[in-house]
Amino acid sequence: TARESQQTTSSGGPAASAAQQQSAGPGCARSRTGYPQVELEGATVGFSQSEKETNPFRTAETQSIRDEAAKHKVNLLVTNAQSDLNKQISDIKSLLDRGAKLLIVAPLNSDGLQPAFDAAKAKQVPVVTIDRKVTSQPCTDYLTFIGSDFVEQGKRAAQQMIKATGGTGKVAILLGASGNNVTVDRTKGFKDGIAGTPGLTVVAEQTGEFDRSKGQAVMEQLIQSNPDITAVYAENDEMGVGAVTALKAAGKQPGKDVKVVSIDGTRTAVQLIADGGYTAVVESNPRFGPLAFDTLEKFGKGEEIPQNIVISDDEYDTTNAQQKLNNAY
């Protein structure tokens, strides 16, 4: 059939190993929290996913947690908050209620999960947050954060952009959803990244809401009013792919006339690079399973856990897209 299977086969790409960095501040050991020791094998672990698994990132993320849980023979409980913050709080409370002794949380938002963390604290359950950093206190409210540095991602996208354009050009930014701190960080990182390159100017920044068709529609408008756009920075792959469709329809050659750089590392975008119709993708690594369970295991053993564990993000560009294609999710 014409249906292209997008099933991610396994979560364990090579990028799953972490380049751990310990940031400022003391680490967190179990002794400091006074939490009881929990033997990982056979334990009940709760995972609260924030959004529906309809985008490749979430699919890969949940799958990674599930795979790793199976490896450690833990009893995994999974909930999905369906983008509803109040539901995520309820979800986490219900996970605790259902006997979860360890928690992995993919927060929907940086703020607002305090009541859930308080509930976990009351039951002395350590919480590992992944992919999005929350504003609560590490070690007291939650154990540690494992994830990418979104600002850094934006900076790396900027570097790719400077490299591809040679430092001159007019850039359109396709922003993520308004009010979302991923959007905020990726915008900040990118702008900081090109700050030292006066040849690159941002001529438009409009939200495509992380959505492919919105990205396409916005790009269609921008290419009409600013026909001299030479580069597009999309804050996720979906919008970037949408922009490619719009550029092609306007008679431009994406990747050549107009450079396209985005963040995520989905199969579709990386394939486009390999095919020569896309410039670069900065990966946002969704494979948190191994790191998350490792961390929980270490914590159980009483080892010191750093406040932030940064997962290593790969990069795809025209030089490596073909051979790294299988790493894309």
Place this chain on the structure above:
Amino acid sequence: MTLPATKTDTKTATRTAARTRWLQDNGVYVAVVALLLFNAVFTSNFLTLGNFRTQLVQAAPVLIVALGMALVIGTEGVDLSVGAVMALAAAIIPLYLGAGPLLAILMALVAGLTAGAFNGFLVAKVGIQPIVATLALLVGGRGLALVIADGQLVQLHDPAFLALGTDDLLGLPISVLIAALLAIAIAGLTNRTTFGRQLVAIGDNRKAATLAGLPVNRVLVGVYTLCGVLAAISGVLATSRLGASDPADMGLLMELSAITAVVVGGTPLTGGKVRVLGTVFGVILMQLVRATLIKHNLPDSIAQMIQAAIIVAAVYVARERR
């Protein structure tokens, strides 16, 4: 208690009345012209063929949905499920695309028809309020689409199917042509056919229409079914344009865009009246507003507030006077 003598000149009064009435009927056209003029002057590269083409292509799917919505609103109903139906159509396309685009499109339309008929059944036969009846499908329909698609976006490669969204016919993009033809067909349907007049009568006074022996249930089921099919057509076209089946985002909030366009076009939500040309211009107006805001690179916050103001202004002008 005495009211002072107000011997107004009735002639001027009549003339003012006539002028407000004219504006009330034609406000949306005036607004479109005004916005075009504004852009011609203040927006760079606006007066190009390519730009108009873009606007039309983007407006076409909304228009197709809005046409169905206008009919439903004419019966004093509303269909909140159109976006979900678009998602269903999108989810179904890749399942059958292997057997040829025609079958795939047909199956998508069948899904729209089924969904619409189901809505119609709930509204007409079970007697549930349209908002609630279609809300159920709004909530569940997209979920169903995601279940069908296994929650995945699927890239499409069938060239014949993709041509629907990218190619021209008679110098016009195919989707625009289809939208135009559908608009003409719906205009004929409302004004020239028994079905159309019965629809409006039902919207105006359902009890009286029932007692007049009109086939109320049949018309209602027909209207919702038509709306479902139109939403599915729109879903098919949008999918082909996107080059991917994306049930998670396809048609998101389309119900609100369509309702806004219909109402801004002068069709009252109280039923009993359908303005097809007004709906076409309502869609164009909202499209132009969005385009203008993007082209002037306004931040999302300002853009949303301006859209709100324009909706209120347009509906204010077109409102029925007491």
Place this chain on the structure above:
Amino acid sequence: MPTETSAGPVIEVAGVTKTFAGVRALDDVDFALKRGEIHALVGENGAGKSTLIKVLTGIHTPDGGRVTRNGQISTIYQEVNLVPLMSVAANLFLGREPRTRFGLIDRTRRDADAAELLRGYGITADVTSPLGTLAVGEQQMVALARAVEADADVVIMDEPTSSLEPREVETLLEVVRKLHQEGITIIYVSHRMDELYRICDTVTVLRDGRNVHSGPLEELPRIELVSLMLGRSVGEIEKHGTTAFGEDHHADTRPVLEARGLTSTPRINGVDVSIRPGEVVGLAGLLGSGRTETAKAIIGALPLDHGTVFVAGKPVPRNVKAATRAGISMLAEDRKTEGIIPNLSVRENIVLAALPRLSRFGVISRSKQDRIVDTFVKRLRIKVSSPEQKVAELSGGNQQKVLLARWLCTEPRILLLDEPTRGIDVGAKAEVQALIDELAREGLAVLLISSELDELLDGADRLVVLRDGEVAGELEGAQLTREHVLKAIAAEVMDDAASHQNRHQNSHQNSR
């Protein structure tokens, strides 16, 4: 509001003009209401009576002229204007509910007061049930009670008796007299001459939005009043009688309509009606006796527990569409909610039910439509500025004619008329009655429901009398007299109609 005790008029209107979208409803009208009088306001349909009232009460602002009010006005509007979903008691006291010590509405007291009050008007319905469950006539009485209890100086009644039964009319007239004795001033709009001459002191005649006569009613002979209203000479009018019905009809074939055992508890119970082609059968009964329900059951608009309707011997499925196809048409009692499609034009309202016949493959033929509409506008003398005028803009009587036209153009075999002359002026009424006659002569089977006894006696060939949703008797030929009918209706002779107490007991018995 303080009432000035000056001897001047309570309400005075000078040079008032009111125009609606091209229609001049009121044209330089002068009008004065003297304290304590009962002032009749008469005129043809669309003469501007309701509009004048709405100007007096401040609902409409006049385009020009002066309105002076020296008192509190309370109005019963032409169409029942209450809230159907709210309870009877809530409607009655809306805006002046009795309070508890804490300032909250005292529902117990409100309901008790309402029941007590309505008993005085012969209504024993449950005051906590939604108003909409009452028959139209009963609702009208509630509206009356509400208006009267409002402690007003002026009570305006726009056709209050048009949906009332003779006994209720008596109650109402008695209320009017009582108010009069209490010094309250009354404006009384009605198309029924008898009532006017029984109670009114003064009369104002409107014609085409102009005041053509104001003066004492007594001095004005009936025939002259009618001539003023119609703008025709006395001689022309003298030719007509009280009703315009002709001779009995020849109806000797088998019934075209047979309804057997119509039952829909608790409203109707085993009603049988049959009508032969060319026959006019009247349905008589008190308010709430189930006449409207019977008609609705026949047309299939009422869910039935039992009973079948046969047309020409064949059973008809129980829905309006099938009944219409079988040739049954019904002119509904409540034209506002069950009749007109307000925002459609007169033309579209007329052709509505006949659309399938006027179209081909679902596409409507405009020329056929225009021809039919033209015919009926002329034949029924519907007063419109153009067939494209919105039907909501017509006066009540003209709306009624539009609805009649709607049914006539479906060329029905059986016509159910529920209060067909309600709210219609004398001229139009005669026309409608003559029309019914003519239709029957052409072979139509007619079921006539009317609260006016004369209309039933003169118009019907046979009367079916309903009581509490059951057939209480059938009257034919020589039995068609006032006495017989009243006896059948109320199961006793109504010589003591004046006594409240009695009537209360009667209706109590009746309802059980």
Place this chain on the structure above:
Amino acid sequence: MITQAAAVRTKVLQRQGAAVALVLVVAVSWLVFPRFGSLDNLRDLALQGSFLAVIALGMTFVIITGGIDLSVGSLYALGGVLAAWGSQYGFLVALALPLLVCGAIGLVNGLLIARTNMAPFIVTLASLLFARGLLLAITDEGATTYQIAPDSAFVELGRGTVFGFGYPIFIAAVLCVLGGLVLNRTTFGQNVFATGGAEQSAILLGVPVAKTKIRVYTVSGTLAGLAGALTAAYLQSGVTVIGVGTELDAIAVVVIGGTLLTGGMGTVVGTVIGVGLIKVIQNVINQIGTLDSNYQSVVSGVFLLVVVVLQRTLRR
């Protein structure tokens, strides 16, 4: 009399269709899911329900007048942001600011609807957009999330408990009781019913229809703002991503509770029951645990349908 008893029984069923459904669902959940009945779970259920209940209370008034208020979701989010921002100036500002601003937007809704004869659906749809835009504007396009000091009195409003039941539960309960009294036992309440039952008649009966509508939308806006403020206090921050689609939840809840969307009829009790039903079902879906997230919305849709059809069938 048998028929009368039966009639009374049907009447009770008609009125309490949602209540019957709620009792059934709760009973089944209790038996099937051992943790459903745990005190912790019930506390969380009540707390989650209380925010929605406050919004739905305003919506009940609006819908009884025959209107609809689509702006409450945005106002809910806006209220939270304003409260969080205001909390730096103390408890009073944190509480008053969202009430005032959201109330003012509700007032504008009411004025536009009552004075210009524009459809409530479209007016409030516009203010849905407007309030979102305003929210983005004051948060620097969503970049800033205002935090509330964890030890402030305002946080206590959202996080404090009595016997483990959060303050918002009691606030919502008091408001609902008050709302019920206002609706049934005051002139304003009667005017609300009259306005929705037959607007034209209500005008002729001397009901201040325009004023009633203006008040109702103001109340709805204010309550949405209050719900936002309470949520902010509970979350300790003015989260910008909440409230999307909350208006539909509120409408669904009110309708499930038996309030007629055409206006003229409805109860606060019904609305509270509707909130209970929706939250219990959500909770049960969570208890099942293994349900694929895509099926969750299918289940919600089907459930909504079942309740509404059930209710409709009972009413016949």
